[in-house]
Amino acid sequence: MQSMNILKFSTNQFRHFQDPQAPALMFMSRDADFAMGIAGVVRMRGWFDWDGTIQANGFCPYLIPMERDPRHKRRLGATPAGTALVFTMFGRNHILGDYMAYIEAGFNGYNNIDFKLKKAYVTIRDWTIGYATSTFCDPSTLAPVIDGAGANGSLSKTNVLVRWLHDVPAGWSVAASLEIPKSQADVSGSDVESCDDWIPDFAAFLQKQWDDGYSHVRLSGLMRGITYRDVLAGANHTVAAWALQLSTKVKLLRRASLFGQLNYGRGHASYLNDLSIGSFDLIAAPGEEGRLYAPAAMGFTLGARYDITDNVFLSATYGHLRFYPRRGVASDEYRYGQYVAADVFWNIIPRVQVGAEMLYGRRTDFSGLSGTAHRAEVLFQFSF
Numbered sequence: 001m002q003s004m005n006i007l008k009f010s011t012n013q014f015r016h017f018q019d020p021q022a023p024a025l026m027f028m029s030r031d032a033d034f035a036m037g038i039a040g041v042v043r044m045r046g047w048f049d050w051d052g053t054i055q056a057n058g059f060c061p062y063l064i065p066m067e068r069d070p071r072h073k074r075r076l077g078a079t080p081a082g083t084a085l086v087f088t089m090f091g092r093n094h095i096l097g098d099y100m101a102y103i104e105a106g107f108n109g110y111n112n113i114d115f116k117l118k119k120a121y122v123t124i125r126d127w128t129i130g131y132a133t134s135t136f137c138d139p140s141t142l143a144p145v146i147d148g149a150g151a152n153g154s155l156s157k158t159n160v161l162v163r164w165l166h167d168v169p170a171g172w173s174v175a176a177s178l179e180i181p182k183s184q185a186d187v188s189g190s191d192v193e194s195c196d197d198w199i200p201d202f203a204a205f206l207q208k209q210w211d212d213g214y215s216h217v218r219l220s221g222l223m224r225g226i227t228y229r230d231v232l233a234g235a236n237h238t239v240a241a242w243a244l245q246l247s248t249k250v251k252l253l254r255r256a257s258l259f260g261q262l263n264y265g266r267g268h269a270s271y272l273n274d275l276s277i278g279s280f281d282l283i284a285a286p287g288e289e290g291r292l293y294a295p296a297a298m299g300f301t302l303g304a305r306y307d308i309t310d311n312v313f314l315s316a317t318y319g320h321l322r323f324y325p326r327r328g329v330a331s332d333e334y335r336y337g338q339y340v341a342a343d344v345f346w347n348i349i350p351r352v353q354v355g356a357e358m359l360y361g362r363r364t365d366f367s368g369l370s371g372t373a374h375r376a377e378v379l380f381q382f383s384f
Helices: 002-010
Strands: 025-028 036-052 074-077 084-093 096-105 116-124 127-133 158-170 173-177 192-194 201-210 213-229 235-252 256-266 298-308 312-324 334-349 354-365 370-383
Touching: none
Parallel strands: none
Antiparallel strands: 025 036, 036 074, 036 084, 036 370, 084 096, 096 116, 116 127, 127 158, 158 173, 173 201, 192 213, 201 213, 213 235, 235 256, 256 298, 298 312, 312 334, 334 354, 354 370
């Protein structure tokens, strides 16, 4: 049974490079029908910003200041954020079949040291119920980075959901889910108000995998309904939102891998790394008082990894995110951002990893004004 447990970790369709490794400690019942694993990671990141600083632990181009502040010319920082504990329970039952319960919590809360729940779900056969990575996201198709935020144009979202995921012959997988929404509408004007979310997000994907599951290509879709109140008319309105993503991870020869994501949609800004910082799912319609609409956004991420040896590897990432609102937006509004990362990782032993990273970011507003930022970052982590 233990080999089956380890396999579940390595074949997780929603595994991110920074997720904790498979448990080093496993406890098994006498009849081998139940097992519990305890895993975790102690992660320390340190960085130095210069020639433009970002006042956050994550390197987010959205947060790059347009005007240089002499108080923030350089910045030295470090954080234990990303340190996490994982508890997993595996079982086998003649009625339920194989099942798994998963709880992950990390020190990412207030001041980056408060304990915060990251995931909590149960998988029974093809069904997953709980707080898990959205079906619309494909984190395994992102190249390794040290930065906790990751590429600005990539998708990152954890929702309470009910998901059905089924593997079919010839290396195909299909999934669909209903997810509790967390929309972010701009209701800063006095003529509109936010409404409670009441329509679940619907996400689905179709995937083809090969190389024993390492390589795959996936087409994902998202449909949403976001409601707001028109104060002037005294009426509620629901806006239809949607998005598509094409993502892939491909092994080249023995030591190289390529990664890619391309997404486009209207009203999915809260799923995107950079735009989730603001309220861009719905924004004010220019020239129409009391009306909001779902603006378009497009993000893509390209990455590569090359294993120099079995213990040392390089990676590179380029991210790009563009915001496409109608005319009439403020000149200081975010138009597009760029993200560049170059990394080297060394696994000193299988459970101890160190790394170094160079980061470059650029933000451009609709006025044409741009700001840049630079960061050098290092990593030490111990997994168990």
